[in-house]
Amino acid sequence: MTQATPTSLTRAGQPADAGTATKKVFVKTYGCQMNVYDSERMGDALSRDGYQPVDSVEAADLVLINTCHIREKAAEKVYSQLGRLAQLKKRRNSEGGDLMVAVAGCVAQAEGEEMIRRAPVVDVVIGPQTYHRLPGALAKARNGERVVETEFPTEDKFDRLPDASAGTIRTRGVTAFLTVQEGCDKFCTFCVVPYTRGAEVSRPVERIMSEAERLAAAGVREVTLLGQNVNAWHGQGSDGREWGLGELVHRLAAIEGIDRIRYTTSHPRDMDDALINAHRDLPELMPYLHLPVQSGSDRILKAMNRRHTAAEYIRLVERIRMARPDIALSGDFIVGFPGETDEDFEDTMRLIREVNYAAAFSFKYSIRPGTPGAGMDGQVDEAVKSERLTRLQALINEQTRDFGRQCVGKTADLLLEKPGRNTDQLVGRSPWLQPVIVDAKAGKIGDIVNMRIMQTGSNGLYAEPVETQSGNQGAISFDS
């Protein structure tokens, strides 16, 4: 449902052919990789609509903010940015110009019309399931309407957003995200995602395959499959059978040009044998797995509605490591969930020590209105949360450093992704997702080169050609 309210704002200085003249859009993205992917797709749709991307608000006719609602601070940031945009718009209006503001993403979905009331600078509020309607919403906004699009429509936005076959996909570089699944039915008691992204939906096999083929044709060598519960993905396979993510990654790996596959984020409950075995059997599937556990206390896991125990998670990690011993594991942790005692927190620290992570993200519990956790007894004091977070992050940082150190001396295939900070360097990516700095002579962007990891530094690892490992360090500058 489109809710439009006439606006009293005049669009002074807007050329009569505003619909076709070259327009400039500045896109700011917050939140998860899915938002990054969505911003790219919206950018594609806008470029078909005559918009050119610019990298500053000052140069833009349209500012599109793709928002995240996962924690309180994220939404606050959006509103303070909207305050600054209101100032800019006022200035533009006084000079006879204008500025349009569109807000997308999970804050847009959660706030809806409230956003326009709280931040009248906003012209369009558009939720994650209606991005294909963005050009239409902007056209209405240009005619002075305020547009709020936050329903969960029956049509598939992916079918209606432009793709490479329409010639509108913009270059993505050598790595790309590809959304295969969206939404969540898990309802962890702390989390807004099931409300902002809606029910779990899997994209059909043929759409995923054709998007991957187009990305490969455009020079992409590594795809990261995205989903709020990516390993809950399932679909009708080309052989008539029901496929899970394990089967899908095998098919994607067979596409000419796709040399590396990653996926995120997985839920422990959906990690099945086919996917675990794919880590054993499929060299294209990179040895990195983001597998959030949130807490190491069974009492808290139950209150969080995670539907697994700490022991089940650890057993799962053992099975995954049996299949792929060098796999790098990462996780998410929440400290200070309502009712979390010192003992519960120590259980989390014990689990971290037992699993030994290569990386992890950790957060203080943030009350999200409307979620069951918000109304629970035993909300934890901010100071206690901070103290626990500091201790947890110190442990994780130590494990991350150790993981990096253990890589020193190994040879690894590095995908060269982008120029380095120094012109004589390139940044590659290890199979374990670490950035690796190499000499620019090692190859060109898009090459996969086998190199020896020589040293850890503050910006990542450093590698050298295998044949010069005996000490020709002159080719690479080390910063640590």
Ligand code: SAH
């Ligand atoms: N679907 C993914 C990602 C969810 S959001 C998953 O299930 O893991 C990413 C992370 O944000 C979560 O894993 C959780 O650690 C954190 N998070 C979500 N809601 C939160 C809240 N209310 N307070 C603090 N952290 C939260």
Ligand code: SF4
């Ligand atoms: Fe949120 Fe839990 Fe769903 Fe992840 S699984 S998106 S944490 S409700």
Ligand code: F3S
């Ligand atoms: Fe944030 Fe929405 Fe992603 S709340 S983490 S942008 S799914």
